[in-house]
Amino acid sequence: MSLDPSLIExxxxxQKLLGFEIEDWSEDYARFRLPITDKxxxxxxxxxxxVYATLIDTVxxxxxxxxxxxxxxxxxxxLSLNVNYLAQPKGTVLIAEGRRTGGGRKSVFAEASIIDDTGVTVATGTGVFRYRST
Incomplete structure (x- = not known):
């Protein structure tokens, strides 16, 4: 994993409220990390x-x-977000990975999964996004 520090926003x-951080970001891929806290x-x-829906949507x-x-x-x-809740985490950290799976000039499709630091898959999801014009 490598993340160009100049890309970190x-x-x-x-994001501050929940406490997740980007760990990796490259072509068609992103990875976030969130320590599990009582809040x-x-x-x-x-x-x-x-929390899972937010991580899946964001990644x-x-x-x-x-x-x-x-x-x-x-x-x-x-535009559309689907989340599947699969298991309770056993560890202390959530790790979300997202991948662009298709799309075109204006809309894009993606999928994501969240595992904990013990390897338990706790949630998966898919989404459709529309690029915003600047």
Whole structure:
């Protein structure tokens, strides 16, 4: 894994609130990391489903928007998001990986998975995104 430091954007407020960070970003691929903390828990003490949905949405969007040039940012908005909740995490860190799977000039398709640091797959998802005009 390698991440060009010039591509790392300042965290936005919601990202700061949840605490996830980008670990890797390249053509058609992105990877984020999120330590599991009590503030992410639902009433059962496990990460809230919205945490998984946010990670899946974000990592797919980044995978779809890579340009490799910090001066040329590409942004996309989510048109459709599907999340499958598969298991409870056993570890202490969530790792989300997203991949662009297709698309064209204006719309793009992606898929993502979230595992924990013990290798348990906790969620998967797919999405459709539309590139925003600048």
């Amino acid at each position: 300042d965290p936005y407020e919601f 992410l828990g639902n009433r059962y003490g496990i990460p809230h489903g919205g 797919m969007g980044f995978a779809a928007c890579y340009t490799g040039d910090p001066e040329t940012r590409r942004l996309a908005m989510t």
